[in-house]
Amino acid sequence: MTFDSNAFLIIFTGSLIAVSCGFLGVFMMLRKMSMTGDAISHAVLPGIVIGYFVSGSQRSLEVIIGAGLLGILATLMIDWLRKKARVQLDASIGITFTLLFAVGIILINLLAYKVDLDQECVLYGEIAYLPIDSWITKNGMNLGPRITWLAGLNFFFVVGFIYLLFKELILTSFDENFSSVMGIPSKGINLALMSIVSYTTVSSFESVGAILVVALLVVPPVTAFLWTKSLMPLLKLTGGLGILIALLGYYLAYWFDSSIAGMMVTVAGIFFGISVLIHSKKPIWLIGTSKSPQPFEI
Amino acid sequence: MITQVENPILEIHDLTVSYDQNPVLWNVDLSLPAGNLVGILGPNGAGKSTLIKAIMGLIAPTSGFVKVFDKPLNEVRSRISYVPQRESVDWNFPASVLDVVMMGTYGKLGLFRRPGKKEKDLAMKSLEQVGMSGFVGRQISELSGGQQQRVFIARALAQEADLYLMDEPFAGVDMSTETAIFHLLQEMTAAGKTVIVVHHDIHSAMNFFDWLIMLNLHLVASGPKELVMNEDMLRKTYGGKLNLLTRVTDLIRQKDFNPLKS
Numbered sequence: 001m002t003f004d005s006n007a008f009l010i011i012f013t014g015s016l017i018a019v020s021c022g023f024l025g026v027f028m029m030l031r032k033m034s035m036t037g038d039a040i041s042h043a044v045l046p047g048i049v050i051g052y053f054v055s056g057s058q059r060s061l062e063v064i065i066g067a068g069l070l071g072i073l074a075t076l077m078i079d080w081l082r083k084k085a086r087v088q089l090d091a092s093i094g095i096t097f098t099l100l101f102a103v104g105i106i107l108i109n110l111l112a113y114k115v116d117l118d119q120e121c122v123l124y125g126e127i128a129y130l131p132i133d134s135w136i137t138k139n140g141m142n143l144g145p146r147i148t149w150l151a152g153l154n155f156f157f158v159v160g161f162i163y164l165l166f167k168e169l170i171l172t173s174f175d176e177n178f179s180s181v182m183g184i185p186s187k188g189i190n191l192a193l194m195s196i197v198s199y200t201t202v203s204s205f206e207s208v209g210a211i212l213v214v215a216l217l218v219v220p221p222v223t224a225f226l227w228t229k230s231l232m233p234l235l236k237l238t239g240g241l242g243i244l245i246a247l248l249g250y251y252l253a254y255w256f257d258s259s260i261a262g263m264m265v266t267v268a269g270i271f272f273g274i275s276v277l278i279h280s281k282k283p284i285w286l287i288g289t290s291k292s293p294q295p296f297e298i
Numbered sequence: 299m300i301t302q303v304e305n306p307i308l309e310i311h312d313l314t315v316s317y318d319q320n321p322v323l324w325n326v327d328l329s330l331p332a333g334n335l336v337g338i339l340g341p342n343g344a345g346k347s348t349l350i351k352a353i354m355g356l357i358a359p360t361s362g363f364v365k366v367f368d369k370p371l372n373e374v375r376s377r378i379s380y381v382p383q384r385e386s387v388d389w390n391f392p393a394s395v396l397d398v399v400m401m402g403t404y405g406k407l408g409l410f411r412r413p414g415k416k417e418k419d420l421a422m423k424s425l426e427q428v429g430m431s432g433f434v435g436r437q438i439s440e441l442s443g444g445q446q447q448r449v450f451i452a453r454a455l456a457q458e459a460d461l462y463l464m465d466e467p468f469a470g471v472d473m474s475t476e477t478a479i480f481h482l483l484q485e486m487t488a489a490g491k492t493v494i495v496v497h498h499d500i501h502s503a504m505n506f507f508d509w510l511i512m513l514n515l516h517l518v519a520s521g522p523k524e525l526v527m528n529e530d531m532l533r534k535t536y537g538g539k540l541n542l543l544t545r546v547t548d549l550i551r552q553k554d555f556n557p558l559k560s
Contacts, residue, residue, distance in 0.1 A: 030391060164410050171401050175387045181354045182405030182457070183375035229437045231392045 006131040009145055011250045013130055014264060016151040017204045018242030020158040021216035022224075024197050026238055027162075029221045030173040031190075035090070036078060037217040039097035040194065041201040041210045043074035045104025048202065053111050064202055071198025072191055074100055127207040127260045128253075147207050154203045161196050165189060170231070208261040215265040220245065223272045226279050241271060299531060300328060301521035305368075307332040307461065307492050308353065313362035315345070315352050321360070321515075323348050328520040330509065335487045336494040337507035341536050344514045346496045347383070350463045353494075354380055366461060376405050379459035381450045381467050389446060395433045398449055399424055402456030417456075424455035427482055429475075443470035451479060462486070462493045468502075480506040500532070 028034050044067035051066030074096050081092035127147070135146040143149070162169065171179045172186040179186045197217070204213045224237035249264030256263070306329035315323040323345040330336055338346045351357045353364050355371045367374050379402070402424070403417040425431050428448040433441070438449065447467060454462055468476045483493045484506065497503050503510065510526045512518040512535040519526045519535070 032388075167401075167404050167407070167412065168409065170393070170397070171404055174391050174393065174398070174401070175382065177351075177356055177382055177386065178380055178401070178453075179404075180356060181375065181378060181380040183372070184405060225392070229390075229392050229439055230394060231397070234392050 007250060007254075009131055009148055010127055010260065011246050013145070013148045013151045013207060014127060014246030014250060014260065015243040016148075016155045017208055017213075018216050018220065018246050018264065019239045020151070020155045020200055021204065021213060022220040022238040022242040023158055023162055023235060024193070024200060025217040025221040026224075026235055027169050027173060027193060028197065028217060029225065031193075034218045034222075035093050036075065036194070037197055037201075038214045039078060039093045040071045040074050040198050041214050041217075042097040043100035044068075044070045044198050044202055045101050045210075046070055046107055047104075048205075049104055049107040049111065053107075064199060067202040068195050068198045070100065071194055071201070075191060075194040126209075130207060150203045151207065154200055158196060158200060161192070165192070169193065208264070212261045212265050215268060216242070216245075219265070219268040219272050223268070223275050226272075226275045241268070245271070299519040299521060299526060300517060301525065302329050303331045305332075306330055307367060308494075309365040309368070310353065311363050311365070313349075313352060313364065314360045315348050315357055316360045323352070323513075324516050326362070326513075326517045328511065328517060330492065330494075330520075332492055333487050333490045334492055334508040335483055335506060336492065336509040336511060337497045337503045338494065338511045338513060339497060339500065339503055339535060340513035340518075344535075346513055347465050349511075349513060350380075350465055350494065350496060354378065354463060377460045379454040379457040379462045381454045381462070381464040383465045384443065384446050384450065384469060389441070390439050393438055395425070395430065395436050395438060395441070395449055396421055398438055399452045399456050402453040405457060420458070421452070421456050424452040425449075427455055428452045428479065444472055444475055447471050448475070448479070460491055462491065464493065464495045466496050466498070468497065468499070476502065503527075 025034070025037065028037050047066030047068070047070030048063050049066075051060065051063035054066075055062035057063075077096045077100075078089070078092045081087040081095065082089050085092075087095070130145045130147045133146050135143045135149055137143065168179070168184055168189050171184060172189045176186045201210065201213050204216075208216065220238045220241040221234070224234050224241060228234050228237060245264050245268045248267045250260055252258075252267065253260040253263035308330040310326055310328050313323065313326040314321055326349065338349065340346050348357060352359050353366070355364075364371060366378060371378075396418075399421040400413050400417060403413055403420055407413060407417070422431070422434070425434060428451050430445065430448050430452060433445065433449075438446065441449065447470060451464070451467055454464070467479070471479070480502065483495070487493055487508070495507075497507075504523070504527060507523055509521065510523050511520045512526065512531055514535050514537065519531045
């Protein structure tokens with residue numbers, strides 16, 4: 001098989017997005033907030049519309065800032081509904097993101113004369129067109145596909161964020177009260193995580209879309225968690241799954257002549273299904289490796 | 299029967315806490331001396347956990363204030379440590395025993411800095427103190443309840459604080475471990491640290507604590523054990539379960555009472 005640069009670019013970009021989402025998804029899962037990622041991916045729509053309206057371009061910084069702010073707003077709203085209005089978590093997620101998404105759709109209609117935004121593009125995305133959408137500088141230099149650059153930048157931010165705040169993320173995910181008592185700003189860490197999830201969602205919109213980005217946030221971490229109970233292997237396995245999903249998803253989509261993003265998530269689902277099947281049949285001698293407790297003396 | 303002290307390490311002034319307009323703690327006003335092993339006693343739903351959560355600022359009081367080391371809470375957070383109830387976290391979390399104990403050192407490290415050798419040594423020492431050295435690399439999901447509790451105590455020790463607040467640290471811990479940990483806490487208070495423990499076993503409370511706080515929505519008593527531990531106070535604290543308690547206090551008065559030997 002000859003080297004196909006387009007195929008490589010699509011797989012490479014898909015892997016960057018899948019790994020970024022997977023890493024963030026691990027922490028969302030550990031905080032039992034996987035569905036908050038879903039909420040955020042829809043709730044950012046009004047922010048995108050307003051950012052687009054202000055800047056006049058779909059690819060501006062304002063769009064990302066708008067989306068980030070709406071992501072934080074959605075997080076705060078869910079939190080407020082849950083703690084102050086005493087609505088259950090699942091219900092408050094359902095209320096928040098549908099409401100904000102509806103506001104976004106109304107805004108698209110109201111501002112239709114100015115904002116040429118396709119809801120389908122936001123919801124589904126299309127990674128296959130990536131090679132023809134190049135980033136060309138004012139001098140006319142072609143720097144390669146724009147979406148690959150976006151995904152690369154996003155990957156860099158996600159890895160940097162997790163590297164810098166690793167211990168805070170772990171501690172606030174495991175025991176929020178303990179971290180508050182020590183003076184570690186657990187609310188601030190939470191909002192920072194939600195902002196970077198919003199940013200990742202927005203920068204993945206054009207390639208995989210708002211619905212499929214949720215699958216990439218949720219499925220690989222949950223699959224990996226079936227196989228390992230320690231954190232570093234969990235992150236590595238999630239990353240590996242992300243790359244494998246992008247690779248297999250591309251070739252299956254090519255084979256069936258179908259949507260790449262859709263196929264990526266189908267592959268992820270199949271991996272998850274197989275893992276569950278294997279685990280439910282796992283013999284006892286593979287599960288129990290714990291030794292008998294030792295006597296306690298001081 | 300409330301004893302107030304000079305230069306208190308912890309001062310609680312007119313504290314009232316409510317959930318949804320329902321007060322669960324009324325007008326608590328007490329002060330504690332440094333270097334004591336303090337027990338908080340009371341029946342279920344008496345507000346024991348609420349009291350220590352309010353001390354740490356995890357619950358905002360409806361009225362009143364708390365001062366620790368004669369300063370507002372936010373200025374002294376690094377000197378306060380907390381052992382939460384075991385059920386408050388998900389033990390399926392992907393972390394090893396060492397990972398969890400290391401968390402105790404994060405407060406002093408500050409943002410962005412990573413734990414190094416010094417922090418690791420501290421964590422190992424703390425694990426040794428609670429007799430869990432053999433479990434360093436074990437995943438926390440594979441621990442028994444009593445072992446989880448000891449990991450939490452080790453995490454608090456690794457924090458090297460001056461004031462320790464422990465919420466039912468002996469729930470699910472066997473008798474010999476409980477005694478061993480009580481001796482460890484006594485060593486800590488002898489070194490000048492203050493340890494406040496929410497507890498429900500009157501017998502061991504009688505043996506190990508220096509100072510007792512008795513709570514039943516209101517503050518019933520706060521003072522040195524010898525002054526506070528009497529039938530009248532226990533009756534006021536536990537109310538309805540009087541018959542059983544009278545028997546228990548009678549037994550406690552017989553000096554060498556040990557439920558395992560007799």
